[in-house]
Amino acid sequence: MSDAVFLLERAVLNGLAGDAPLPELLRRLAEDIEAILDDVRVSIQRIDGHGKLRAGASPSLDPDYLALIEGESIGPKAGSCGTAAFIREPVVVSDVRTDPRWENYKTLGDRFGFRACWSFPVLGDRREVLGTFALYRAEPGLPDAEEQGLIARCAELVHLIMAREQRQAEIDLLRRGFDRSLVPMLLIDDSGRIDLANPALCRLLGIATAQLRGQSLMSLIGLVERLEVLEELQAIIKQNLNWHGELAMLDADGAAVPLDVMVTPIGNDHRDVAHFMVSLTDLRERLRAEAELERLAFHDPVTGLPNRSLFEDRLSMALATSRRERQHGALLFVDLDHFKMVNDLHGHSQGDALLVAVADRLRLSLREEDTVARLGGDEFVVLCSRLGADPLVAARRARMLADKLVAELVQPLQIRGHSHALTASVGITVFPKGLETGEDLLREADTAMYRAKESGRNAVALFDPQMQSVLRERDALERDLRQALQRREFALHLQPQVDQDGRVCAAEALLRWQHPERGNVPPLNFIRLAEECGLIVPLGDWVLEQVCTWLARCATAGRPLHMAVNVSVRQFREPNFLARVEQILRQSGADPLHLTLEVTESLLIDDAEASVDIMSALAKLGVRFSIDDFGIGYSSLSYLRRLPLREIKIDKSFVQDIVDNADDAALVQTMLSMAKHLRLTVVAEGVETQAQRDLLCQWGCQRLQGYLIDRPSDGALWVERWLAASVAAPP
Numbered sequence: 207m208s209d210a211v212f213l214l215e216r217a218v219l220n221g222l223a224g225d226a227p228l229p230e231l232l233r234r235l236a237e238d239i240e241a242i243l244d245d246v247r248v249s250i251q252r253i254d255g256h257g258k259l260r261a262g263a264s265p266s267l268d269p270d271y272l273a274l275i276e277g278e279s280i281g282p283k284a285g286s287c288g289t290a291a292f293i294r295e296p297v298v299v300s301d302v303r304t305d306p307r308w309e310n311y312k313t314l315g316d317r318f319g320f321r322a323c324w325s326f327p328v329l330g331d332r333r334e335v336l337g338t339f340a341l342y343r344a345e346p347g348l349p350d351a352e353e354q355g356l357i358a359r360c361a362e363l364v365h366l367i368m369a370r371e372q373r374q375a376e377i378d379l380l381r382r383g384f385d386r387s388l389v390p391m392l393l394i395d396d397s398g399r400i401d402l403a404n405p406a407l408c409r410l411l412g413i414a415t416a417q418l419r420g421q422s423l424m425s426l427i428g429l430v431e432r433l434e435v436l437e438e439l440q441a442i443i444k445q446n447l448n449w450h451g452e453l454a455m456l457d458a459d460g461a462a463v464p465l466d467v468m469v470t471p472i473g474n475d476h477r478d479v480a481h482f483m484v485s486l487t488d489l490r491e492r493l494r495a496e497a498e499l500e501r502l503a504f505h506d507p508v509t510g511l512p513n514r515s516l517f518e519d520r521l522s523m524a525l526a527t528s529r530r531e532r533q534h535g536a537l538l539f540v541d542l543d544h545f546k547m548v549n550d551l552h553g554h555s556q557g558d559a560l561l562v563a564v565a566d567r568l569r570l571s572l573r574e575e576d577t578v579a580r581l582g583g584d585e586f587v588v589l590c591s592r593l594g595a596d597p598l599v600a601a602r603r604a605r606m607l608a609d610k611l612v613a614e615l616v617q618p619l620q621i622r623g624h625s626h627a628l629t630a631s632v633g634i635t636v637f638p639k640g641l642e643t644g645e646d647l648l649r650e651a652d653t654a655m656y657r658a659k660e661s662g663r664n665a666v667a668l669f670d671p672q673m674q675s676v677l678r679e680r681d682a683l684e685r686d687l688r689q690a691l692q693r694r695e696f697a698l699h700l701q702p703q704v705d706q707d708g709r710v711c712a713a714e715a716l717l718r719w720q721h722p723e724r725g726n727v728p729p730l731n732f733i734r735l736a737e738e739c740g741l742i743v744p745l746g747d748w749v750l751e752q753v754c755t756w757l758a759r760c761a762t763a764g765r766p767l768h769m770a771v772n773v774s775v776r777q778f779r780e781p782n783f784l785a786r787v788e789q790i791l792r793q794s795g796a797d798p799l800h801l802t803l804e805v806t807e808s809l810l811i812d813d814a815e816a817s818v819d820i821m822s823a824l825a826k827l828g829v830r831f832s833i834d835d836f837g838i839g840y841s842s843l844s845y846l847r848r849l850p851l852r853e854i855k856i857d858k859s860f861v862q863d864i865v866d867n868a869d870d871a872a873l874v875q876t877m878l879s880m881a882k883h884l885r886l887t888v889v890a891e892g893v894e895t896q897a898q899r900d901l902l903c904q905w906g907c908q909r910l911q912g913y914l915i916d917r918p919s920d921g922a923l924w925v926e927r928w929l930a931a932s933v934a935a936p937p
């Protein structure tokens with residue numbers, strides 16, 4: 207018998223080595239066992255994933271019997287095989303007629319000619335049940351000792367066959383998963399050679415599987431990272447650890463593909479690391495999205511230039527570097543002159559296109575290491591580092607650069623069929639000076655830029671320490687200004703306007719600030735500041751309320767009079783300006799026909815459409831509009847025609863020289879003739895001499911205002927005098 211067993215084993219091992227299919231191996235084994243043992247019928251069954259008995263190899267059992275037990279569930283009373291599979295122990299039944307485990311099948315023995323059935327579970331590597339190996343005997347009884355030995359050995363052979371099959375199935379499943387996975391994967395050996403690469407990886411790199419197999423993983427990694435990766439891999443081989451990191455691999459065209467990489471060492475049973483599983487995630491999309499998010503967060507959407515937040519970051523870095531390196535840099539604040547006019551005249555998309563062109567010009571005029579950013583609107587800033595160790599040299603270089611930028615911007619720009627001639631005002635500040643912050647520098651450059659604007663635009667101004675004290679003074683003035691309204695430090699003066707016969711036809715309200723320490727602060731020193739910090743809005747309301755109260759008082763007293771109030775652009779642009787004027791008129795009881803609002807030409811430059819609407823609404827109520835300081839700003843006849851204007855005021859700078867300067871005389875005459883054509887009343891302001899008055903009257907100027915007639919004086923007293931009829935009224 208032992209020879210027979212030996213032959214049996216050899217046959218099975220040969221079959222396994224020869225890759226014979228499982229059904230054939232099982233069938234051959236069953237036949238060989240039946241040939242060795244007398245009067246036995248062999249049954250080998252498999253257990254499927256649902257715990258059901260499935261046919262394996264049963265060469266001599268009745269096919270009808272096999273059909274009956276096919277698909278039977280395993281359980282505690284499921285015959286010898288079903289029970290053995292269930293309890294994972296041999297079930298040796300000497301007589302199926304009487305054994306309780308055959309209770310449900312007891313007639314089958316007689317019907318198919320067997321009485322004894324000895325069954326052995328076949329367990330897998332993880333002690334899972336793979337199948338059963340059973341011997342049926344026609345007579346009742348138990349196996350003798352020799353048979354038991356043979357049966358145990360045969361059960362092991364069945365185990366070998368089934369376990370190999372199971373392993374193969376698992377390998378096939380894993381391989382299919384590896385091949386079909388969308389995650390790019392590689393299997394490399396401990397020398398870094400690629401054993402397997404799945405199609406997802408081949409697609410990612412554009413390299414065929416055959417080309418990848420046997421290639422070194424290092425050859426796919428960029429040169430720069432190669433050494434680092436090699437060291438890391440050696441470390442994980444030693445320590446048998448996972449590695450997770452990011453690196454770039456080269457695709458078929460040699461382009462670097464950024465990847466998230468997970469390397470898992472695969473040890474064998476002896477815990478020796480022989481292979482590594484490498485799974486990869488393509489990071490391109492994520493990096494693109496991150497880059498886009500960053501671009502949106504730190505760049506201006508119109509020009510693509512860095513925005514304020516990125517610029518402030520670079521500025522503080524540049525400041526720190528300059529201090530460390532004892533070098534000087536400069537910050538240039540570039541503001542386009544009258545840019546709003548482009549938006550108003552040509553629309554916002556033209557304005558945007560112009561901003562893009564300006565950004566390009568600025569970029570092209572600078573060194574690569576310089577930064578140009580857009581802070582918003584028509585404001586650009588330029589940051590230049592390393593302009594020299596000497597602050598004076600740095601200032602000179604910054605000035606040269608600013609002159610170059612101004613000259614560049616003045617060159618006409620052709621945009622969508624329009625030629626734009628821009629000018630810009632540039633403020634410069636050099637750094638470092640002391641312990642100033644980036645915010646301080648921006649304020650300094652801004653202040654210098656305003657200096658440039660004041661000097662007539664299209665100019666460059668350098669911030670100097672003197673400006674610093676101006677800045678400090680400005681801050682102090684702003685603090686005082688904020689308290690001045692509550693402390694009732696403001697007063698309103700009135701200055702009369704007369705007709706050619708010297709009769710008073712109106713009075714202009716002029717604001718005065720009586721500061722307890724500063725004394726009389728002239729409007730020119732605080733109106734712009736009040737505009738910048740928004741205080742002009744409550745202040746303007748207060749002026750309007752005061753004037754309307756006087757208007758109502760004069761009308762009620764039977765001495766009605768026109769009064770003119772200066773309205774600043776900031777005040778006019780308040781969303782509720784129209785409603786506020788209506789409310790003040792209503793509450794005071796003043797007649798709108800007696801109120802004139804003096805606006806400046808800049809109101810017509812910035813957002814003219816909105817101005818037209820508000821002015822028209824107020825004009826419908828009867829309020830008159832006058833263009834103040836006419837002639838010094840941007841005058842466009844087309845605007846004048848579209849606005850509900852009643853009056854223009856010729857600026858005193860023209861009036862003062864009409865006697866001696868032929869050009870100014872000609873200009874004033876032109877203004878008068880234009881006003882006549884447009885049927886507008888003209889008020890000449892700043893009339894100081896009789897000669898000026900005579901000329902103006904001779905040229906047809908209807909109204910005059912100036913020190914010659916009367917100086918501005920306390921409004922309340924002036925009104926009292928007017929009511930007492932001691933001021934001449936028109937007939």
Ligand SMILES: Nc1nc2c(ncn2[C@@H]2O[C@H](COP(=O)(O)O[C@H]3[C@@H](O)[C@H](n4cnc5c(=O)[nH]c(N)nc54)O[C@@H]3COP(=O)(O)O)[C@@H](O)[C@H]2O)c(=O)[nH]1
Nearest residue numbers: 716717729730733749772773774891892893894912913918
């Ligand atoms: N938004 C507001 N602006 C106001 C208000 N009150 C005044 N202002 C503006 O401040 C500017 C300066 O005003 P002021 O110092 O009062 O100067 C005015 C007159 O005093 C001055 N003037 C008048 N006659 C003569 C003259 O013969 N010679 C001479 N050298 N100056 C003279 O001119 C100024 C007239 O102002 P305006 O007609 O408005 O131009 C001034 O621009 C005001 O707009 C306010 O309440 N709100």
